Amino acid sequence: MTYPEAIDWLYDLRLLGSKLGLDNPRQLASLVDDPQEHLQIIHVAGTNGKGSVCAMLESIYRAAGYRTGLFTSPHLVSFRERIQINREHIPEAEVVALVESMQQRLREFPADASPTFFEVITVMALETFARHKCDVVLLETGLGGRLDATNIVTPVASVITPVDLDHQQYLGETLPEIAAEKAGIIKPGVPVFSARQEPPAAEVIQQTAESLGAPYTLTLGGETPTALLGRHQRENASLAKLVAERTSLPVTPKAIHIGLAQVHWAARAQCHTLGSQQVVIDAAHNPASAEALADVLQEEFPDQRPTLLIGMLADKNWESTLASLAPLSTRVVCVPVSSERGLPPAQLAEEAKAGCEQVEHHDSLADGLAAVRAVSLVVVTGSLYLIGEVIEQLGLMTAAGERGLNEWKLSKP
DSSP: OOHHHHHHHHHHHGGGOEEOOSHHHHHHHHTTTOGGGGSOEEEEEOSSSHHHHHHHHHHHHHHTTOOEEEEOSSOSSOGGGGEEETTEEOOHHHHHHHHHHHHHHGGGSOGGGOOOHHHHHHHHHHHHHHHTTOSEEEEEOSSSSTTSGGGGOOOSEEEEOOOOSOOHHHHOSSHHHHHHHHGGGOOTTOOEEEOOOOHHHHHHHHHHHHHTTOOEEEOOOOOOOOSSOSHHHHHHHHHHHHHHHHSSSOOOHHHHHHHHHHOOOTTSSEEEEETTEEEEEEOOOSHHHHHHHHHHHHHHOTTOOOEEEEEOBTTSOHHHHHHHHGGGOSEEEEOOOSSTTBOOHHHHHHHHTTTOSOEEEOSSHHHHHHHTTTOSEEEEEEOHHHHHHHHHHTTSSOOOSOGGGGOOOEEOO
């Protein structure tokens, strides 16, 4: 099997949709000797910031001399971004070997109950981390927490980043309902660390922890210096610092400082200088992350009004996202997103007119990028699908042709 053939097989798994439930991932993990039972895992759920907190913790533990495993989703360009050892993508040959073994194991399942793409890659990641003898694994949930495939683990710590309204069609319409799904990663007796939350979410998380006898620590929302831009990232850094200080994996203050100072996490207020142009790339795809990006722009570029290049998914709260960002922009350029769920640029542009006088839309990302080529400050934001495509087209990462693996539809458990 070649690497492209392995990726094609993973593409085929997407046809099964995404399911919420733990039976299949548990059975699949049992077929590979339950690798999660041999790992020290920090399990991270939340609406915003969970990938950033995972990246911060990974950087801290690597600075402390630990061998790290990092599992995050979705990827921007390459599937291999999702499974990293010491912050290095796993090799293509390893992906091929994992897929070949998974093909054999999936024969143990009935055809109408086969594990889905996310269930398979979760177990692939855990198997990889166990084989590489990782000292600590930073494991990001996919959707929610309680029924997410990653929730087959018993971690050394459960971490919940800020909870907000997102994926309401799957997780519940209210903040307490969504918080209950995120708090589903809490395990009996396992320490819980939570970011500062809105009171309805904080109450649910704390009650869940107390009911399970899990020691509960709520950060006070202070700010800790980090390489990532924005007040929200400094708050994320405070959470990561607290986790590192209080889990059973010892680290020194120096390792925490170095890890936070050197952390890298793509497409989170990431600034690139391309000739005379500054491009800020940020995956602000929901209202809370859009507000965080607005804060970054006002903090880092207080005297400039950027051009906003944006594309959104139709099932996201794109109206609120625009409400935060369009008024800060001198011009809004709306482009399509390469996804079945993409919002038509013309519809996005019509909404943007409420916050910005100069609005336009284009039928392709290439046309949108051409339209902003001479602009001194461009902010690219919206869907992660768009961000990955922009990164490829600007030559910031080598094109891998694997962004389509991020597409999913939720099917009934």
